Amino acid sequence: MRTRGERPGLEEIGRLRTLGREVLVQRWREDLESPVAGIWTVEGIRPHLERWLKRxxxxxxxxxxxxxxxxxxxxxxKYLHGIARREVSPICHECGAPEDTALHTMALCASWAPQRHAMVSHLDGDLSLSSVINLMLGSEEGWSIVASFCEAVMALKEASEREREQAADALPLRRRRTGGRRRRYAHLMPPP
Structure with a gap:
């Protein structure tokens, strides 16, 4: 409109923004109907897309x-086993389950039951990603409960991962690798 020399009013600008947003959300909804990647996340958020965007x-x-x-x-x-080939198997190091996934960590692994307690009590035991997102969108308290779980558990998992990498008896293949770039620029980094 401005390129044609027109000066839209505030009402017209608001109407165009709303229309543009509606078109964009509709396009996202259509794209999410047949995802090619991120299926775990898409399946969890798709039923709540409007609420997620308006929160x-x-x-x-x-x-x-x-x-x-x-x-x-x-x-x-799973990555270190299947792709990087630095793990013998994709098992959960906390409970020994055959595969450690986000769903396993969030809903099944017995090692995280204490951290999971607040979520379970608010969700009546349904720990699907869609239910967890619904809890997050329901209130600030619900968001905080899920965020607290994620912060606590992921911090513990990261610490455990670092311990396994630095263990004296760790296989050389398992140890964390520092890339050539890190070695090349190490002299520029501040001391630890």
């Missing part, structure tokens, strides 16, 4: 995003 509370933290996307220390076992 007025809750900030995403690094560890909360790890759980919501399924990319964190739980996928380390």
């Amino acid at each position: 007025r509370h809750g900030a995403l933290s690094y560890r909360l995003v790890q759980v919501l996307t399924g990319h964190g220390c739980f996928c380390c076992c």
